[in-house]
Amino acid sequence: MTTQIGFTPPDLAPQAPGPVRRRHVVYLPGYDPEAGKRYRALFAREFARYAKRFDLAKRSITRAETRPDGLVQTWTVETGRAGAETHTTYEVLLWDDLVRADFRRPLIASMALLTAGILHGVATGKLFRLYGLNWKYGNVILYPFGMTLILAALAAVLGQGVAHLAAGWLPGLAAGLVGALAGIGLVLAATPLLDRIFLRQLINDWVFNWQHSNGWRRDYEDRLALFAAHVAGIHKAGAVDEILIVGHSSGGLTAAEVAARVLPATAGSAPGPRLSLLTLGAGLPLVAINPRARGVRAELMSLVATDRMVWADYQAPQDWMNFPGFNPARDLGETPAGPVRNPVIRSTQFRDIIVTEVYRRISFRPFRMHFQFLMANDLPGEYDFFALTLGPQALRERVLTPAIVPLRPETPPEPVPVHREI
Incomplete structure (x- = not known):
């Protein structure tokens, strides 16, 4: 999709309700078997890095606690200046x-199942529409299918070879x-390598998703x-003051479904938060x-x-695994029941908030770029994950009127690049 990233609903205007002093963030992970470990570790690491570079004044984070049923993991964060802190659960x-x-x-x-889903996507035209929205994501979708076909072919070749050799001393069946x-053993043996990629x-x-x-x-x-x-409670x-429902990647849809x-x-x-x-x-x-x-x-x-509810959707053309320019109010083929009030669509402008050397290095690493949404900026900018989730602005x-968080006075404008994995 080549549509320019950016949309503001006509009737959406700034309000002046005062700063957010108490916020409850509810984060919905995407399809991830390690979500219970990954997102707390990622948040803590990146928040520590962010706090070293940006002028937050007071900053603190508690240990995480997981509810006995394993469904909710919680910690609290405080940021801001004395007497004007924002407390975030x-x-x-x-x-x-x-x-x-x-x-x-x-x-x-x-x-x-993947093969069945791909064939269904072709039959319904879904796969072609996804390619039309973002050809890069289309390639990401076809990548596992292509690898599946390659692995199946290798397994078939190996199986035929072994069967041919075994035919000399075993009955045909x-x-x-x-x-x-x-052939099956090859697939099972390859599983650890497939997990690494x-x-x-x-x-x-x-x-x-299918x-x-x-x-x-x-x-x-x-x-x-x-x-x-849980959120209604x-x-x-x-x-x-504010309940902020957040979702990244496929968790963006989960967050939207919960919000709806x-x-x-x-x-x-x-009237509540x-x-x-x-x-x-x-x-x-x-x-x-x-x-x-x-x-x-x-x-x-x-x-x-x-x-x-205000819905903001951040997109990035550098990220292969999102749909830059996609607007659900326009591109789903549905007619809204009234005026279009959501979402506000913005570009992250990653090129402007990541130092050049780091940007150049991660540009060809799709998964790393995809997780940049949840990482600390190198430079100040309108997109700022921690300002969005922890700052005083709703x-x-x-x-609509972002207050850009500046670098700490003693921070050099071009930091030494740090290699960060997801």
Whole structure:
């Protein structure tokens, strides 16, 4: 998609409700079997790096605690100057147990499901539409399928070779069975290597999105209901100024689905905290453009039309795994029920907030660039993950009139590049 990144709904204007002193962040991870470990570690590391470079004055972070049921991981952060601090309760809502259950499925079964999903995507035109939205993401989608075909071909060649050799001393059926076992053994032996290059995760991710878009993931739907009830409970308690629902990557859709269900759950209640939704590098079309995903599209359009929640969507053309220029109000083929009020769409402008040497090095590492949404800037800029989630501006004001957080006075403008993995 070549559409310029940037959209502000016509009726969205800045407000002056005062600074956010108490915020509750609810973070929804994407399809990740290690979400319970990864995001706390990533947040703590990058926040420490951010605090060394940017002028935050007071800054503190507590240890993380995980609820006994394993669904909510919580810590608190304080930033700001004395007497004007922002206290943030930061929660990660976990569904990685569902992902790990998918990973327990035999790799061969996942490959078969991937093949079925790709063929369905071709038959429905979904795959072609995804390519039209972002050809780079289309290649990411086809990468696991192509690797599946290559691995299947190698397994078939090995199996035939072993069967041919075994035919000299075993009956034909037994020789064929030995060959088949050799081919399967190759796939199983290759699994650790495939995990190192994220192939199995990409395979299962695509399968999950395909299943979800067809309404075949009751376990995930049940988890969404629990998450929405949890957020509605925070709203009912009314102890904070803003509830910020955040989602990155495929978690952007999870966050949007939770937010859409929070709206009816909090309708008619007394005025409570501001409701805000922040999606980062989201893959909304992966599910929403399936013709059968009518419920998902209806939820997204409810967010497009609501005036009870501000939704900001940050996109990056440098990131292969998002859809820069995508606007659900325009590109889903649905008509909003009223004026378009969401989302506010902004570019991260990564080129301006990452030092040149680091930018050059990570430009050819798709996964690393994809996680830049959650990492500390090198340089000040409008996109600033920690200012968005921890700063005194509510989301509406942050995206419309951002107060740029400056570097610390003693910080050199061009830091020594630091190699950071995801």
